[in-house]
Amino acid sequence: MASDDSAAASTSMDPPPPSPSVSSSQAPAPASTSAGPSKAKYPMPLPDFVYGGDRLRKMFPTRSLPAELNPLCVHCDDLDDLPLVWFGVLYDQYKLFGYARRRGWAVKQRPDDEEYDMLLTFENLVYKYCEKYGLVIQTREVWGTAKLLITLYSNRDIADYTTRHRDRARKTFKAMGYAEDEPQWYLDLDEEY
Known part of the structure; x- marks a missing residue:
């Protein structure tokens, strides 16, 4: 990644230090101090998540993706080993419909x-948006709210997406009428952690 891209990257996507919920035996060892300030080595081992527990549910929603769920920060043999979390905003049909109408994507x-027709408008919005930006607008059920989540990517997509994709997602949510602090990470409803 070029230095210009890293300066423009959202702070919510930068690998944060391991959270206190990771035991000291799982925390990465600090890097050598001869090269300046100490930084944690990545990737760190994938933490053990207890199925049926609520540790992860208590962490979400959150503005920043925890390091232990970021595939750039943890070692996992398969991305499906990571609990699935989505970056998005809560569904608001008026904001979504207004966004589609302003772009000429609403269907009578x-x-x-x-x-x-809201259903046909949503289908057209998904198609046109993907065609233009290469991202798929999806709705997902998540923990912590009865509303659907409008999302453009998950933690499992991060390794494949560039800063441009992540910036496009934030710009899209803003263009829909959501406040800058509304996009957050949410735990997928099918995750039992």
Whole structure:
């Protein structure tokens, strides 16, 4: 990654230091002090997550992705070993529909009618957005809210996405009318940790 890209990267995507919930036996050893300030070595070992527990549910939603769930920070043989978390905003049909309408992606119920079809508009929005930006708008059920989450990527996608993709997601949520602090990480509802 070029130095210009790293300066523009969102702080929520930078690998944070291991959280206090990781035991000292699992924490990475500090780097040599001869090269300046001590930094943790990555990747750190994948923590043991207790199935049926609620440790992860208590961590979310959060603005920053915890290091133990970031594939750039932990060693895992398969990305499916990481509990699945999504970066997104809570579903608001008015914001979503307004975004689609402003871009000319809203679909009317009938060509001669003023009424729009929300389902067809959403389908068209997903298609047109992916065609233009290469990201898929999805809805997901997550812990901590009864509302659906509008998301563009998960923690398992981070290794494949660039700063450009992550910046595009933030710009999209802002263009939809969400406040800058509304996009957060949420634990997928199917995760029982």
